[in-house]
Amino acid sequence: MSSTQTPPQTAVDATQAPGDDIIVQVNGLSKFFGSRCAVDNISFAIRQGECVGFLGPNGAGKTTTINMLLGLVEKSGGTMCIMHMDIPGQHQEAKRLIGVVPQTDSLDPDLTVEENLLTYASYFNITGKKARARSADLLQFFALANRRKEIIEHLSGGQRRRLLLARALINEPKLLILDEPTVGLDPQARHLIWERLEILQQQGTTMLLTSHYLDEVEHLSNRVLILDHGKIVAQGVPQQLITELVGIDVFVIEGTVAELNALEKSFKQCQATTERVNDKLYVYTQEDCSRLESLLKNSRSWLRRPANLEDLFIQLTGRSLRES
Amino acid sequence: MKHLRFWTLWLRNSRVWRKHVMATLIGNLGQPLLFLLAMGYGLGREMQTIDGLTYLQFLAPGLVTSSVMYSAAFETTYGSYTRLTMQKTYEAILMTPLGITDIALGEIFWGASKGLLSAIIMLAMLPLFGVWPSIWTIALLPVLFMSGVFFAAFGLIMTALAGSYEFFNYFISLVLTPLFLFSGIFFPLKTIAPSGRIFFELLPLTPIVTLSRMFCYGQFHEPWLLKIAGSFLLTLFTCWLSVIFLRKRLIQ
Numbered sequence: 001m002s003s004t005q006t007p008p009q010t011a012v013d014a015t016q017a018p019g020d021d022i023i024v025q026v027n028g029l030s031k032f033f034g035s036r037c038a039v040d041n042i043s044f045a046i047r048q049g050e051c052v053g054f055l056g057p058n059g060a061g062k063t064t065t066i067n068m069l070l071g072l073v074e075k076s077g078g079t080m081c082i083m084h085m086d087i088p089g090q091h092q093e094a095k096r097l098i099g100v101v102p103q104t105d106s107l108d109p110d111l112t113v114e115e116n117l118l119t120y121a122s123y124f125n126i127t128g129k130k131a132r133a134r135s136a137d138l139l140q141f142f143a144l145a146n147r148r149k150e151i152i153e154h155l156s157g158g159q160r161r162r163l164l165l166a167r168a169l170i171n172e173p174k175l176l177i178l179d180e181p182t183v184g185l186d187p188q189a190r191h192l193i194w195e196r197l198e199i200l201q202q203q204g205t206t207m208l209l210t211s212h213y214l215d216e217v218e219h220l221s222n223r224v225l226i227l228d229h230g231k232i233v234a235q236g237v238p239q240q241l242i243t244e245l246v247g248i249d250v251f252v253i254e255g256t257v258a259e260l261n262a263l264e265k266s267f268k269q270c271q272a273t274t275e276r277v278n279d280k281l282y283v284y285t286q287e288d289c290s291r292l293e294s295l296l297k298n299s300r301s302w303l304r305r306p307a308n309l310e311d312l313f314i315q316l317t318g319r320s321l322r323e324s
Numbered sequence: 325m326k327h328l329r330f331w332t333l334w335l336r337n338s339r340v341w342r343k344h345v346m347a348t349l350i351g352n353l354g355q356p357l358l359f360l361l362a363m364g365y366g367l368g369r370e371m372q373t374i375d376g377l378t379y380l381q382f383l384a385p386g387l388v389t390s391s392v393m394y395s396a397a398f399e400t401t402y403g404s405y406t407r408l409t410m411q412k413t414y415e416a417i418l419m420t421p422l423g424i425t426d427i428a429l430g431e432i433f434w435g436a437s438k439g440l441l442s443a444i445i446m447l448a449m450l451p452l453f454g455v456w457p458s459i460w461t462i463a464l465l466p467v468l469f470m471s472g473v474f475f476a477a478f479g480l481i482m483t484a485l486a487g488s489y490e491f492f493n494y495f496i497s498l499v500l501t502p503l504f505l506f507s508g509i510f511f512p513l514k515t516i517a518p519s520g521r522i523f524f525e526l527l528p529l530t531p532i533v534t535l536s537r538m539f540c541y542g543q544f545h546e547p548w549l550l551k552i553a554g555s556f557l558l559t560l561f562t563c564w565l566s567v568i569f570l571r572k573r574l575i576q
Binding site: 033067070071072073074091092093095096098099100102104105106107108109110111115119120122123124125168171 | 329332333335336339340343344411412413415416417418419420421422423574575576
């Protein structure tokens with residue numbers, strides 16, 4: 001595998017002055033579809049080298065926000081800048097420096113793996129030897145070199161995703177936008193993609209990531225933005241947010257209503273918040289409550305685990321289903 | 325070079341096309357050639373000459389224009405709709421420096437190129453039927469390409485409006501087939517009363533059929549420049565509309 005570990009060079013300007021390192025700046029961005037407000041006056045910034053995770057239930061406004069950054073949706077209000085270029089005014093220039101991995105497979109099914117990359121390169125005016133060299137590097141990096149002449153239909157889901165990633169990097173982007181990059185993949189395929197994304201991060205590629213796999217976001221992002229109903233409901237470093245808003249540990253306890261009622265009361269001795277879902281009791285502890293574990297020895301089943309991003313997500317956006 | 329970016333989409337389409345050359349050529353050329361055989365050769369032997377042309381000679385240039393119309397319009401309906409919906413090609417392209425205008429122009433010029441290719445093959449085959457086009461036919465090629473641009477742009481507007489492939493049945497039954505039958509390909513429009521004739525003369529394919537016949541046999545008895553200028557303006561307008569409709573479809 002060692003030969004595949006050499007990453008293709010991405011364009012990173014190390015000489016940038018501090019303060020000049022804002023890659024994405026969004027202020028007061030809004031979008032209305034008719035009278036429905038999909039994005040409600042949001043502001044955020046992404047700095048050089050950051051990987052920002054964009055989280056939110058379905059219909060929270062993530063995809064609309066990304067599509068506004070990409071010019072697929074017209075904004076209703078606010079301003080957007082990508083690398084100091086006004087969006088949508090300087091879209092065409094900005095897109096030279098952006099790579100996008102879309103959620104839906106948009107590879108050319110009639111073309112081979114290599115032809116897909118060369119064709120996409122041509123849209124960026126990268127042609128001839130340069131395009132072939134870049135494509136060969138990327139296929140090597142994403143472990144696809146031996147599938148170069150393969151027709152897209154013959155690729156597995158994981159291979160297609162890797163090719164989509166390779167395609168997104170063909171123009172050596174400074175900003176990589178990843179919309180659900182590992183959706184529907186098996187764990188091996190996901191880990192291979194994570195590994196490659198980490199290498200790109202180490203090289204300084206700035207990333208904006210959306211995913212419903214919260215372990216993925218926790219794994220890759222330095223910072224998360226949580227959206228709900230078109231607004232940013234929380235933002236920060238994942239671990240800090242979890243500790244601040246959820247707690248340190250989570251107890252998940254099963255039992256009868258009476259048992260759980262009693263336990264809920266007992267846990268009030270410790271600094272903790274509780275939540276009841278069906279026949280389960282969730283206890284989110286803000287301090288070490290392991291001393292209360294002895295109370296649980298008669299419970300049908302229980303566990304204690306560290307609080308994670310999923311707990312934070314549920315806490316902020318609720319448990320009800322969001323179906324569009 | 326900014327204004328030639330659409331060319332990369334043209335190249336992409338030709339790259340795909342080269343993989344299915346035979347199927348698409350037969351699809352586009354089969355119908356006009358069969359018509360030429362059945363009507364021109366079969367029916368035409370029993371018919372009087374029209375303006376000094378045998379029926380086969382009368383028919384051939386018009387059928388060439390119809391092959392341009394069908395090739396160009398089919399490419400930007402069925403072909404473009406597949407790229408728009410199933411293959412998400414436009415979505416992928418919009419992530420690059422190419423914009424809506426580049427996509428529209430790339431698709432339209434590609435459709436027109438396929439139309440022109442059909443016409444060239446048809447024209448080259450006419451001697452097999454005993455029809456010899458004049459040297460002026462070379463000057464006809466840009467006119468046929470322009471007609472291809474018009475029908476490709478028209479098709480692209482239909483694609484931008486389509487909710488499914490079935491929508492194109494309207495386009496074929498209500499637009500392409502009537503144009504095929506009533507643009508003076510099969511019978512001379514002079515036989516229609518002047519009050520009704522003006523309607524048929526204004527159909528977008530009619531001037532192209534007339535021009536095609538004039539150039540093919542080197543007989544310039546009608547105002548050819550006016551017909552070219554009128555068709556050119558209509559083509560420009562249709563291209564402009566297609567960009568607007570495609571933008572509406574792709575950008576929310």
